[in-house]
Amino acid sequence: MTTLTKTFSQWSKQYIGGQWQEGHSQNRNSNKNPFDQSELVNIQLASVKDIDAAYQSAAKAQKAWQKVSPEERVKMMEKAAEVLESRREEIVQILVAETGSSHAKANAEVDFSIGDIREFSQLPLKMNRKVVSSIIPNKENRVYRLPVGVVGVISPFNFPLYLSIRAIAPALAVGNGIVVKPDLQTFISGGLFIASLFEEAGLPKGVLNVVVTDIAEIGDAFIEHPIPQVISFTGSTAVGRRVGEICGRNLKRAALELGGNNVMIVLEDADVQQAASAAVFGKFLHQGQICMSLNRIIVHRNVYDRFVEAFKEKAQLIQAGNPADPNVFVGPLINERQVNRVQGWIEESIARGATCIQRGGVSGTLMEPVILKDVTNDMPIAQNEQFAPVAAIIPVDSEEEAINIANDSDFGLSGSVFTKDVDHGVEVALQIQTGMIHVNDQSVNCESNIPFGGEKSSGLGRYGGEWSLDEFTTQRWVSVQQEPRPFPF
Template sequence: MSLLDAQIWNQRLFHGEWLPATQSMPVTEVATGEVLGQLGCATADDVAQSAISAKQAQQAWAALPYQERAAVFERAAQLLTEHQPEIIDWLVRESGSIQLKAGFETHISLQILKHCSALPASEQGSILPTQTGKISLAKRVPLGVIGVISPFNFPLYLALRAVAPALALGNAVVLKPDERTAVCSGFAIARIFELAGLPKGLLHVVPGGADVGEALTLDPNIASIQFTGSTQVGRIIGANAGKTLKKVSLELGGKNSLIILPDADLELAAQNVAWGAFLHSGQICMTSGKILVHKSLYETLKQRLIEKVKNFVVGNPTDPNVNLGPLINAKQSQRVQQLVNAAVTHGATLEIGGKADGVFFQPTVLSGVTADNPIFSEEIFGPVAVLIPFSSDAEAVELANMGDYGLSAGIISSNVAHAMQIGAQLKVGLLHINDQTVNDETVNPFGGFGASGNGTRIGGLANLDEFTQWQWMTIQTQAPNYPF
């Protein structure tokens, strides 16, 4: 049985059941433009009705025995395992992922479901010290309805990493996936939980544009927003959420530094640079956006990287030989073209690549980039390696810490102690000694500093803080006798 037969979701929204949408748009394969179906698009009214329905369903869900909630996630994990090939195919066609990346994304999404099956049975609070004859408890209780706004680049994983723990901890969810990847990041999740037996009304999937996202952030029945996306949009969401005093988690952009120290193994360094800069055509918030290379290795490493890029195959990701698939659309490809052109105008050297072809962009290496070049500080979201030389540890730290972002950093060195000394000076939420910058293992608290987020974390132990709130409760055998 197909999980995502178009007859199920075509021109529909998911509200615990599949209901007709009042408007729709084509679902297209990124690489070819082929129409794969018609996506039902939500309105602000749909969001309001979903929020009311979710709020009504949430209390009964939270009150269920923890074994029953856990069983839903056990079945969901089994369903994702059974339908993995179909979901991988959707990730390849709808989001432009190469098959290697799509397979990895499905694997870590499965890990999330497995981890979340244990959350209903996790510790729910603490006993606090108090006076004799009195019990003092700090309890974790669900927030209520969580609004999730997810991006296009790791569509299944970045939606599920919020949806699954939120549900497992007793909340309801209204999910707005990016409309460009709404099948693999929204309807796939809806189908899995529907078949797994999640009670109706707890999960709603409402694809749409900015108006739908704005409705989520302003709705009084939604207690919290978990957003993953650009810093520019994150600022708007944070401001809107503040109007109704919502809790808000913003996982935003990055301009991440990969530092190559002089004692690094050159081939390992080149492999890490290529992976960190070009995985999923650079469309990852953790992409290695600034490659800081010690001047003693700079020219040699540059040539090794160029040789690797020459062997890359760019094309339709349904071909297993392709290394780089398309960008999400032609508009993004043109934006990358403009950034590369501006970088060259400001003194960078274009070593290879640098040309857009519809939704595809040639893998590109820029050298000689200085701190006053616009591409030094701007997030690219395209397949561009920006090479920057440095001559001392202090200069590497200064260059890495320049700018507003503080998400991820990597350091490659044969001297771990030296690398750790440098790492301790970097203002980032994710730090990797002897690895590139693109890393996430589902059990780690994920988030950045500065313009990369608002200080919240998601994943692992952080999920308890993100999707529950504390309630203090005291119990006494009889009420106190107060003096008035």
């Protein structure tokens, strides 16, 4: 308990203008461990006044930050990656206690974050001026890539450290100011820890700000504020539509990474054992609370029974429980509302013909793995993004049917195809309407130098590598007339 108190007691203040300070809301929030509901820390929330102060701070500090040499910004970002590695044990403990992450997932999240910071540390060197030809004699057309100014970042609860870093790191590297609003359930790992990280790395005061606040109090103030020119949002499609609507009305740019209803297609020539191993990992990692998690597993009927049996055998090796135990792979869902919602979908799907071949127990927020076979694509467990450890396995009679079912969704984030014919697997993959898809692998993949994003209701824009330049910079045309141009006046 002493260690926990020491670890979490410091995270009770907002980070605005380079200062750790109390929020001005009349309300407080208790940050609780989702496994046992013990309180980690209690914080005075930020008010609309605090949001304004944070944006004003970011705008003021950004002017000087933009002028810092690219080489110095590279060094600061590289230092941030070093600091994060040195504080790995601390943030892993936070992720386990605050988000219900297993040790494996927490360490992977740290690895992803370090990888992103290092990848984006080189962006300052890629803000190159481009010279374009002109139809006007003696004119030089220059195109400059510049920071947008200030970026507002709204991050979710499931991968809070990484999904905040994914937007913060590139936006900072190219010279923007930042205000972060982490999810209220994970405000330490999604915001305050990151502020501490960059503070230690030497980021000038005021460039990065974190406000811990409640939407019920601030409404749309974080998005509607006139200072931010880009709002980066990761979260549900329903909220993403709202964010996009507000941004459009206020002529702001929105970078949206939203929900997914991801498929694995197992073709009749697939290695069934390998496909089942990949499916168990891609389904149950972090309790299925990942936007890229497998939501639907579509299997050719000729190998369906063998796949189901192999999947069940491998899933029974999973240990569920307190994520503080390093042997646990499936921990708690983020709250009981999510548990209750998914249980309703399971019951309705069973009533409509799904067969439950494994029904783990439920205790509070801890939900043990569930496996449903004979699922059809119109059942709730297949139609909804679950964010839970429930495997929905759908039989099909043909490859064409599998592709049609895969595309019969409003979402298009990630996916997977298993087959022994790799070239044919790519042909199938290209027919799936999704932003990302993997042949002979599961759907949860992340690399810092790859364009990450979805199609349809899974979002707008791309994160990763040089694609992040397009999200967090603007391009300005400056023409230079080298010699006097004749005019008719």
